[in-house]
Amino acid sequence: MADDGMLLNFELGDAPIKAPVKFKGGRWRDRLKAQRSAKQALQNPQSQHNPQNGVSSVSLPSIENRELNRPGKRSRTEDCDSSRQAKIPKTTHDTAKPAPAHPVKTSHITSRLFSSLPAPVTDFEHAPEEPSEPLKPSNAPLSEEAASFHNLGLSRRLAQHLTTKLELKAPTAIQKNTISQLIREDSDAFLQAETGSGKTLAYLLPIVHRIMSLSLNEDGTPKQTKVHRNSGLFAIILAPTRELCKQIAVVLEKVLRCAPWLVCTTVHGGESKKSEKARIRKGVNILIATPGRLADHLDNTKTLNVGTVRWLVLDEGDRMMEMGFEEDLRTIVNKIRAGKLEKQNAEGVMLDGILPSRRVTILCSATMKMNVQKLGEISLEDAIHITATKAELEKDAGLVNESVFAAPAQLKQSSIIVPAKLRLVTLIALLKSTFARKGSVMKAIIFISCADSVDYHFDLLKETKPLEQPSSSSPVKPNPHTEHTVAPAAYITSPANPRIILHKLHGSLAQPVRSATLQSFTKCKDPAILVTTDIASRGLDVPAVDLVIEYDPAFAVPDHVHRIGRTARAGRPGKAVLFLLPGCEEGYLSILPAATPITPQHYESILQKAFFTSVNLPSGYINTAEETQKQTWATRAEALQLHLEQRLLNPPPGSEPSAEDDEEDEDVSKSKNKKGKAKKAKYQRPKENPLLESARQAFRSHIRAYATHIKEERIYFDITQLHLGHMAKAFALRETPGGIGGGVARRVQKSTSKKSGGSTSAAGGTGEKNGEQPAKAAKRGSKKPIDDGSDDEKFGVVDEDAARRMREKMKMLSMNTASEFNLG
Ligand SMILES: Nc1ncnc2c1ncn2[C@@H]1O[C@H](COP(=O)(O)OP(=O)(O)OP(=O)(O)O)[C@@H](O)[C@H]1O
Numbered sequence: 001m002a003d004d005g006m007l008l009n010f011e012l013g014d015a016p017i018k019a020p021v022k023f024k025g026g027r028w029r030d031r032l033k034a035q036r037s038a039k040q041a042l043q044n045p046q047s048q049h050n051p052q053n054g055v056s057s058v059s060l061p062s063i064e065n066r067e068l069n070r071p072g073k074r075s076r077t078e079d080c081d082s083s084r085q086a087k088i089p090k091t092t093h094d095t096a097k098p099a100p101a102h103p104v105k106t107s108h109i110t111s112r113l114f115s116s117l118p119a120p121v122t123d124f125e126h127a128p129e130e131p132s133e134p135l136k137p138s139n140a141p142l143s144e145e146a147a148s149f150h151n152l153g154l155s156r157r158l159a160q161h162l163t164t165k166l167e168l169k170a171p172t173a174i175q176k177n178t179i180s181q182l183i184r185e186d187s188d189a190f191l192q193a194e195t196g197s198g199k200t201l202a203y204l205l206p207i208v209h210r211i212m213s214l215s216l217n218e219d220g221t222p223k224q225t226k227v228h229r230n231s232g233l234f235a236i237i238l239a240p241t242r243e244l245c246k247q248i249a250v251v252l253e254k255v256l257r258c259a260p261w262l263v264c265t266t267v268h269g270g271e272s273k274k275s276e277k278a279r280i281r282k283g284v285n286i287l288i289a290t291p292g293r294l295a296d297h298l299d300n301t302k303t304l305n306v307g308t309v310r311w312l313v314l315d316e317g318d319r320m321m322e323m324g325f326e327e328d329l330r331t332i333v334n335k336i337r338a339g340k341l342e343k344q345n346a347e348g349v350m351l352d353g354i355l356p357s358r359r360v361t362i363l364c365s366a367t368m369k370m371n372v373q374k375l376g377e378i379s380l381e382d383a384i385h386i387t388a389t390k391a392e393l394e395k396d397a398g399l400v401n402e403s404v405f406a407a408p409a410q411l412k413q414s415s416i417i418v419p420a421k422l423r424l425v426t427l428i429a430l431l432k433s434t435f436a437r438k439g440s441v442m443k444a445i446i447f448i449s450c451a452d453s454v455d456y457h458f459d460l461l462k463e464t465k466p467l468e469q470p471s472s473s474s475p476v477k478p479n480p481h482t483e484h485t486v487a488p489a490a491y492i493t494s495p496a497n498p499r500i501i502l503h504k505l506h507g508s509l510a511q512p513v514r515s516a517t518l519q520s521f522t523k524c525k526d527p528a529i530l531v532t533t534d535i536a537s538r539g540l541d542v543p544a545v546d547l548v549i550e551y552d553p554a555f556a557v558p559d560h561v562h563r564i565g566r567t568a569r570a571g572r573p574g575k576a577v578l579f580l581l582p583g584c585e586e587g588y589l590s591i592l593p594a595a596t597p598i599t600p601q602h603y604e605s606i607l608q609k610a611f612f613t614s615v616n617l618p619s620g621y622i623n624t625a626e627e628t629q630k631q632t633w634a635t636r637a638e639a640l641q642l643h644l645e646q647r648l649l650n651p652p653p654g655s656e657p658s659a660e661d662d663e664e665d666e667d668v669s670k671s672k673n674k675k676g677k678a679k680k681a682k683y684q685r686p687k688e689n690p691l692l693e694s695a696r697q698a699f700r701s702h703i704r705a706y707a708t709h710i711k712e713e714r715i716y717f718d719i720t721q722l723h724l725g726h727m728a729k730a731f732a733l734r735e736t737p738g739g740i741g742g743g744v745a746r747r748v749q750k751s752t753s754k755k756s757g758g759s760t761s762a763a764g765g766t767g768e769k770n771g772e773q774p775a776k777a778a779k780r781g782s783k784k785p786i787d788d789g790s791d792d793e794k795f796g797v798v799d800e801d802a803a804r805r806m807r808e809k810m811k812m813l814s815m816n817t818a819s820e821f822n823l824g
Pocket of ligand 1: 141168169170171172175193194195196197198199200201365366538539540541543565566569570
């Protein structure tokens with residue numbers, strides 16, 4: 001394999017020549033199904049989809065039929081086609097590298113890209129089309145006639161600051177309903193509104209207004225006593241991730257420019273506790289924190305006095321619960337409630353009357369999962385439910401059940417139904433046509449299920465040459481933190497749009513790297529793409545995002561709502577594209593909330609559009625495919641897939657055989673010579689392309705992540721329906737899934753769990769089926785499966801605190817089986 005680059009590429013013709021496969025292991029029902037579908041594939045090869053024949057459309061079959069539609073397992077020689085090698089010219093590496101003389105150890109499959117494809121169940125001809133007229137935005141600010149900040153009760157000074165300095169002409173619907181409520185009354189509140197509807201300002205503005213009122217009269221004239229940073233901590237805002245904390249702090253700092261005597265600060269993992277303590281000691285009026293770090297400060301920072309705290313805001317509360325912060329939240333709420341409520345501060349300023357006379361808790365999210373009921377029990381008392389449409393829907397937040405708010409009405413949603421084999425080339429095709437014209441799309445986010453897969457796709461899609469650093473005379477300084485997370489893209493550029501900047505983000509990156517990468521993406525003047533896990537799905541506000549691609553579907557519908565909500569914010573337009581596999585995944589569309597039906601697209605239309613022109617390969621690779629005349633979109637797609645697969649098998653351009661390998665070879669041959677059994681090695685082992693191991697790791701983690709869709713949605717994301725061999729091709733891997741290892745063999749869980757305590761547990765088994773917690777199962781095989789994005793110490797392997805939180809999370813999983821891949 002990678003050691004020697006030998007491929008099994010024999011001419012076998014089109015007809016399958018394999019003997020009937022005997023399926024072993026698993027339940028008899030599964031074996032029967034697999035046997036049947038293999039038989040069907042053999043008997044009825046023309047029923048396979050042919051890309052040149054146009055779209056095949058069939059009516060929606062029953063679940064049983066869908067199962068039969070799944071491509072049967074192939075023998076290793078099926079589809080092997082050396083004629084393709086002749087048809088599709090090789091990269092420079094293929095011609096340069098002679099085949100080594102010794103036999104391969106790992107089996108490779110070189111299968112055709114367009115063969116054995118499962119037929120989609122969607123009837124594309126009668127599928128809903130995009131509405132001709134875009135719908136009216138549902139999260140936009142109201143008209144100035146309908147509402148003004150001042151009319152809602154905010155002071156003239158604050159209202160003027162919002163309109164003149166922050167250029168916010170009018171409030172949004174949720175702001176209108178929340179601001180007046182929180183100024184007038186002191187009850188707990190449960191804020192629920194669409195993504196991008198301005199919930200942050202909705203809770204910040206009334207808090208700032210009331211704190212400002214301690215220093216200002218109603219007419220805006222200063223009072224005799226003016227509060228300052230040492231006058232007390234009045235509000236604590238909790239958010240699940242550091243990124244979100246920082247983002248809230250940025251918004252609050254802008255608002256506080258009209259009241260410079262008030263101070264806010266953030267405390268979260270990844271920062272020095274010492275400097276945080278120093279800031280708290282200096283005095284702070286509004287504190288923004290992640291739950292873990294705040295709980296720590298409540299225990300260990302004596303100067304943190306919560307006696308004056310009047311507001312506790314839980315932003316993205318359901319997410320915090322999901323991330324295993326329940327215990328921390330409970331501790332925080334209890335500690336704040338237990339402390340005596342001080343009616344006046346240390347300087348004798350009367351707080352009651354102006355600030356709430358009780359502690360107010362505000363819970364806030366665009367979606368609310370089941371766990372909100374528990375969070376409500378922990379934190380809320382007689383809360384009112386504030387939404388964008390009605391000021392008061394529910395008096396009792398405890399009654400609120402699972403509910404998912406629709407995506408913004410102006411957001412155009414579509415889905416590409418693409419077989420597993422074609423996923424990678426279709427993603428490249430989609431990006432290529434999206435960025436074909438400069439300026440049409442400036443920023444896109446691609447959501448991927450796990451950190452390993454993010455790393456791999458980033459490395460695969462980036463240019464091999466590093467990003468041009470600014471010259472020494474340039475005012476922009478190179479940022480060492482983004483050296484490995486920001487790079488120019490290959491494959492998707494075009495003469496019209498030659499510079500597209502790729503970014504990657506996940507929770508396993510160090511905090512300074514995360515912050516610098518996010519900042520780079522936000523401020524990037526060139527077209528930019530962020531490849532990320534769910535870490536970027538909640539709360540992240542980058543207004544210029546035009547497109548969200550869910551390359552891997554979210555683990556639960558509410559997560560999908562948050563992901564697509566990164567575009568179409570505050571009334572702006574936006575597009576979201578969801579990749580689905582043909583078969584049971586297509587049914588997922590029926591449960592997604594959308595103002596208009598989600599348009600399904602056939603992958604062919606995407607490939608045709610993009611591969612009308614040639615693909616720009618990274619530097620060091622020559623697109624020899626283009627030398628052949630009469631290239632069609634299909635042959636270009638095949639050539640691209642072949643290039644990607646061969647790229648992984650060959651050493652990176654310009655790399656020498658590894659010195660270590662040479663030494664290793666020498667050592668081996670010496671020791672063998674000693675025994676008089678072997679001769680000295682005849683060839684130098686080429687350096688293995690690091691992308692290959694990255695691809696294997698990404699594949700393993702992806703399969704494990706796939707098994708962690710929530711229970712209710714597993715009928716659409718059924719791991720037993722996943723064709724692992726085809727999925728490996730989406731990672732440009734030619735190895736058999738079994739060869740890639742890491743517990744991805746389909747039905748071994750029973751036997752292995754008996755034999756080895758499940759140490760090679762199947763991804764298909766999710767660990768749960770082994771009687772093992774899914775997170776544990778996932779953790780074993782993956783380098784960095786956990787992508788929490790919150791406190792640094794969180795979920796560390798040796799951290800007792802982290803282990804406790806993981807246990808908490810596991811408890812949650814009994815209600816909602818999203819795994820750690822689900823964390824953001
Ligand atoms: N009144 C307003 N007028 C115009 N833009 C606004 C207004 N209020 C907020 N925005 C902008 O709307 C965007 C989204 O705001 P915010 O992040 O608070 O939304 P959100 O409802 O919290 O979204 P999510 O649920 O995704 O976190 C921000 O860029 C913000 O500046």
